Amino acid sequence: MGFTSLGLSDHILKGIQAAGYTVPTPIQSRAIAPALEGRDIIGIAQTGTGKTAAFVLPMLHRLDMPQAAPPEALTRPGLGFKRHHHVRALVVTPTRELAQQVHDAVRKYGRFLRLKAISIYGGVGMEGQLKLLHRGVDIVIATPGRLLDHLTRGSIDLSRVEILVLDEADRMLDMGFINDVRKIVGAVPKERQAMMFSATMSDEIQKLAGTILREPHMVEAGERRNPVETITQHFYTITPHAKMDLLYHVLESEKMESVLVFSRTKHGADKVCRRLERNGVKAVAIHSNRTQSQRQRALEGFKQGHFRVLVATDIAARGLDIDGISHVINFDIPQYAEDYIHRIGRTGRAGATGDAITFVTREDFQHLKSIERFVGKKFPAQHYTGFKPPVRETEPVKHHVSNQRPQPAHRPAHAHGSNGSKTQRSPKPGKPDFKKRDDKRHPQSRKKKPLQFGRKRSSAKRLESFSSDRGGASWSNY
Numbered sequence: 001m002g003f004t005s006l007g008l009s010d011h012i013l014k015g016i017q018a019a020g021y022t023v024p025t026p027i028q029s030r031a032i033a034p035a036l037e038g039r040d041i042i043g044i045a046q047t048g049t050g051k052t053a054a055f056v057l058p059m060l061h062r063l064d065m066p067q068a069a070p071p072e073a074l075t076r077p078g079l080g081f082k083r084h085h086h087v088r089a090l091v092v093t094p095t096r097e098l099a100q101q102v103h104d105a106v107r108k109y110g111r112f113l114r115l116k117a118i119s120i121y122g123g124v125g126m127e128g129q130l131k132l133l134h135r136g137v138d139i140v141i142a143t144p145g146r147l148l149d150h151l152t153r154g155s156i157d158l159s160r161v162e163i164l165v166l167d168e169a170d171r172m173l174d175m176g177f178i179n180d181v182r183k184i185v186g187a188v189p190k191e192r193q194a195m196m197f198s199a200t201m202s203d204e205i206q207k208l209a210g211t212i213l214r215e216p217h218m219v220e221a222g223e224r225r226n227p228v229e230t231i232t233q234h235f236y237t238i239t240p241h242a243k244m245d246l247l248y249h250v251l252e253s254e255k256m257e258s259v260l261v262f263s264r265t266k267h268g269a270d271k272v273c274r275r276l277e278r279n280g281v282k283a284v285a286i287h288s289n290r291t292q293s294q295r296q297r298a299l300e301g302f303k304q305g306h307f308r309v310l311v312a313t314d315i316a317a318r319g320l321d322i323d324g325i326s327h328v329i330n331f332d333i334p335q336y337a338e339d340y341i342h343r344i345g346r347t348g349r350a351g352a353t354g355d356a357i358t359f360v361t362r363e364d365f366q367h368l369k370s371i372e373r374f375v376g377k378k379f380p381a382q383h384y385t386g387f388k389p390p391v392r393e394t395e396p397v398k399h400h401v402s403n404q405r406p407q408p409a410h411r412p413a414h415a416h417g418s419n420g421s422k423t424q425r426s427p428k429p430g431k432p433d434f435k436k437r438d439d440k441r442h443p444q445s446r447k448k449k450p451l452q453f454g455r456k457r458s459s460a461k462r463l464e465s466f467s468s469d470r471g472g473a474s475w476s477n478y
């Protein structure tokens with residue numbers, strides 16, 4: 001069944017055709033018709049399922065319906081009817097990248113319409129946004145923080161919003177945006193259509209849905225537990241200190257054109273990127289410490305093939321929609337199985353083939369197990385054929401006695417009771433032997449008490465694991 005039977009206007013069908021889509025995805029087939037009727041929607045769908053079009057298409061259709069001329073247009077002599085732009089639809093997204101992606105989708109599908117859209121997010125100047133808001137827009141796609149800034153300074157009026165969309169609501173909760181979201185919802189009229197999309201259906205999401213949606217129509221794309229079949233998955237065992245060498249080796253020995261590497265932390269992403277560059281691999285990092293223009297330049301450069309490798313953290317990678325990524329490499333295994341599916345779904349998009357490679361250290365096995373449980377499949381982790389971890393010169397002891405906390409990736413194999421070669425197991429002269437040291441000096445023994453910020457269990461749990469790596473205490477470590 002094509003798009004024509006869904007009840008979308010001809011202008012929108014033209015936009016869909018121009019985008020090259022012929023058949024709606026399951027979430028689109030299920031969501032578009034009830035959304036066109038004006039019903040509230042709760043969509044359980046991850047990125048990669050076509051969920052953006054599932055709400056953007058009916059939103060554009062409804063906004064494009066002929067409007068009654070606004071009273072002020074009729075009272076201004078000589079003007080006749082002039083399309084009046086005010087914020088009629090608001091899409092809230094957790095990240096800047098996702099906001100841009102939704103904005104791109106609005107532009108793409110709505111290219112034959114006369115609706116104006118703007119994306120509003122932090123990390124860029126206010127001026128441009130103020131100017132565009134002043135001129136008048138129909139659709140605002142925004143991240144919560146900057147949107148609240150505009151609301152506070154009175155530069156945006158949400159009192160005439162007809163359609164409210166919360167995209168990736170679970171992420172917004174994870175990132176601690178719940179209060180911001182509530183304030184934003186409080187600023188839009190009670191009489192409006194609301195659509196909420198989330199990858200998971202937790203108790204918190206249900207509670208939020210209960211306060212925002214009215215008799216919602218529930219649509220599910222089916223939880224994407226199984227990665228698309230076109231993605232081949234590999235798991236390679238490695239000791240933490242040899243990860244970087246394995247990364248070069250893999251990049252050298254396999255035909256990899258466009259590679260997305262995932263690091264657990266921003267600091268880690270920068271480090272991997274620097275080391276790749278030092279070894280002549282064109283690489284760029286993207287994470288939340290980068291300014292918006294740096295992030296944009298990095299993405300554009302990667303898309304245009306100026307960089308072979310994009311190193312990203314999970315949060316920054318949220319919403320990345322890049323065609324042609326041939327390989328995803330989990331330099332650090334994701335801590336949540338759900339993130340694994342999300343990460344590897346960056347390759348193999350729209351029917352293309354792709355490879356996902358995950359480095360697994362001895363300490364990572366519990367995470368591998370939870371990925372196996374989630375996907376419902378066993379993944380034997382193997383040694384990467386042909387790779388020999390180099391025998392290293394000793395690292396200066398000062399690294400461990402300084403204030404700087406040693407990064408796990410540098411920890412010597414013997415600290416993990418590695419089953420690697422003999423050379424790896426026995427401490428090198430000059431290298432610290434953690435077994436002999438005071439427990440307090442062992443990196444693993446420096447467990448920080450997680451800060452809870454009064455969050456509910458699931459968010460707090462995430463914060464705990466986020467904080468564990470760098471001793472920080474917020475998701476922004478990503």
Ligand code: AMP
Binds near residue numbers: 023
């Ligand atoms: P999303 O889940 O919204 O991030 O979409 C994932 C990818 O699927 C994007 O690259 C879209 O352009 C693409 N897409 C969305 N709907 C369709 C469709 N009906 N046919 C083909 N590709 C689609």
